[in-house]
Amino acid sequence: MAHEANLPPLLEVRNLQVAYGGIHAVKGIDLHIWAGELVALIGSNGAGKTTMLKTLAGLLHPAGGQIKYDGNNLNDVAAHRRVAMGMALVPEGRGVFARLTVAENLLMGAYSRNDRHKIATDLERMYALFPRLAERRGQLAGTLSGGEQQMVAMARALMSHPRLLMLDEPSMGLAPLMVQKIFETIRDIAALGMSILLVEQNAKLALQTAKRGYVMESGAITLSGASGELLGSDAVQSAYLGG
Amino acid sequence: MEILLQQIINGLVQGSVYALVALGYTMVYGILGLINFAHGEVVMVGAMLALSALTALLGWGVPPLLALPISLILAMLGCMVLGYGIERIAYRPLRHAPRLAPLITAIGVSIVLQNLAMMVWGRQYHAFPQLIANQPHLIGGAIINDIQIIIFIMALAIMAGLMVVVHRTRLGRAMRAVAENQHAAQLMGVDINRVISITFMLGSALAAVAGLMVSANYGLAHYYMGFLLGLKAFTAAVLGGIGNLRGAMLGGLLLGLIESLGAGYIGDMTGGFLGSHYQDVFAFFVLIAVLVFRPSGLLGERIAERA
């Protein structure tokens, strides 16, 4: 992989544990992402993927372990501060602000930026990336279709100029054509050099998109490696690809 | 006819004050799903602070037209600190507690504030000093005086300003985002605690203005005045649809009108059996009627049960 050997990974998770009350949902995970990498995290329902992402974003607090991002220990950094540090999460179920317009949603994405004069240019860039949103910029986001809302959620995250974009099941509930469109965009963004952590239940699509992947089962990483190897492995074949 | 017009004028003026207070209830409800029953006491504290400042300033020979805005600003600042403190001390620790807990706390805060006010300002009524000539003006046989005109115009201007803040600024966008989805707002980089604090402070500043208006209009202030006023403004917020800003304004004005018209005609309606001092019951008829027939209020969406 083409990363400078002497730089630490952009994100480095060590022995991360997360619990809901007494229920341990994440049980000691190690994971890393190099700058510019697109990494997939796959796993079936209830594996703990969302829990993991929420913890990375700061919405949940770890019961143990460490999250290092860009050389900083994140454990005590509040969620809203992580956005300014360049982390963005497109949450499961999208979390668009239904009663804000499309344009207002995108502006919310730029909330923590301090180069405010560039926001208007970036808005236009998002509308170029998602022309469907351009036509609907004044519409309340709650009135959009699921696919359009996914676009809002992604555009909104991109408005914060993230260095690490985390996507929680962007294909969920979308028609195949829309899934294609969203994944095309993910590849385009990755090609620009952004680091991406892609969480998916659609293992095949995720591993075809990412270079590297992790497989998560009941709160732990069971397999990791290059996407091609994972796609070919018997464990992934039988568990996720019905083969 | 003159009576009708007179009741409408009185109703709109009083209603604009209810609207300012109702906005405070509705803003906090919108963002936290919490009814801040201590809000009426913030109005009272605003009135008392303004009155104390006014008396002191006038005593030092400050001209009335300067003393009035200074007292208003001092009262607003005082109430903003109070509102901030109430949220910090009474509500924030209970953010994830069952809904009943902050409700009980709110009542506790109310009682504490009333008693503190009684200790500071005593049990007596305080007269509001005569600052301006307060000229009466005749329109269509009805009377409107200077203070009423000032109250009404100022209230409308403040409400318009609030709408601009909420709908046209970065802060307002953040407030609406937090009201809708706190987690998603955090993911945008919003410090939700800060936004919640600002919301309490904004509502409390409006309450201070309302407090000064009420005491100027009636010429009186009293440590107990926040209770009934708060209950009525809460009714106005529910009437308009709690959580909805336009609803709070509409509800306030409507409640003022209902009360005033009701008081004007209750004598005729009951053949002289009930007099205009029964005015206060109308607010509560309205509250009961809304809760029975349209709990989501006039402009409110159906209130989904929040967990």
Ligand SMILES: Nc1ncnc2c1ncn2[C@@H]1O[C@H](COP(=O)(O)OP(=O)(O)OP(=O)(O)O)[C@@H](O)[C@H]1O
């Ligand atoms: N708020 C919560 N309280 C208690 N348990 C929870 C909570 N959220 C998730 N869990 C539990 O934690 C485990 C992991 O859930 P999580 O949502 O992280 O899985 P996931 O891998 O994202 O699943 P999916 O693919 O269905 O989205 C599950 O057993 C779930 O029931």
Ligand SMILES: [Mg+2]
């Ligand atoms: Mg999930």
